[in-house]
Amino acid sequence: MRTLVLNAGYEPLTVVSFKRAMVLVMNEKASVIEHVEGxxxxxxxxxxxxxxxxxxxxxxxxxxxxxxxVTRRGVLRRDDHRCGYCGRSAATIDHILPRSRGGVDSWENLVACCLRCNNLKSDRTPQEMGWELRLTPRPPRGSAWTVRGAERGDPRWEPYLALAA
Structure with missing residues (x-):
């Protein structure tokens, strides 16, 4: 069981283990806002x-x-596991400007990609292939991204995470 920690101003900070949450409450460093009934x-x-x-x-x-x-899992999650080129289900990521040409691992240069498009594109840019990106890659925003552990959250956290979005 995990617990969402809110700052004194009610902005979400992080997600901690049940044990850590109990230590904070018992030492009067935090108070319980939502709890399990019984x-x-x-x-x-x-x-x-x-x-x-x-x-x-x-x-x-x-x-x-x-x-x-920037992580592989994060890029796939940001792009909803959809290929940035064709829209099919994506299982890998692609550098828009290939690393061999100076492309870096950044939110703006990475896109989710299906294996077929990734193999076809190879070491070229989308412009060289005559392809267009379905979306403009940007760094993710919102509390679900900045609050570590909130992506696999409890539904009871939603009102507090929505305040920070």
């Missing part, structure tokens, strides 16, 4: 609700410019 956690003489969403007591400053790291 089945409380007993610690000594106290009883605690099982946290789903917790709110930190003190504000934690977040460094500005928090960028989402």
């Amino acid at each position: 089945d409380p956690v007993r610690a000594g003489r106290r009883s605690y609700d099982r946290p789903v969403v917790i709110l930190l007591s003190r504000y934690v400053r977040i460094p500005s410019g928090r960028r989402v790291p």
Whole structure:
């Protein structure tokens, strides 16, 4: 079981384990906002609700410019597992400007790609192939991308993640 952690200003920060969430609550560094009905956690003489969403007591400053790291899984997720060239189901990624020609691993230079298009395109650019991209690759935005672990979230987190979008 995992718990969404909200900053004191209600913006989503991260997702932590149940155990870590309980430590924060027991040490009064956070309070439970949403919890699992019934089945409380007993610690000594106290009883605690099982946290789903917790709110930190003190504000934690977040460094500005928090960028989402570029990963294969992230590119596929951003493009909804659809090929950027033909729209079919994608299982791999492609460099728009090939690495052999100086292309880098960036959100703007990577696109989800099916095996057929990836093999056909090979070491060429889409312009050389006469192809057009179905979308303009951009870095992903929103709380589902900046809050680590939120992509496989609990439905009860949605109202809090929507506030940050």
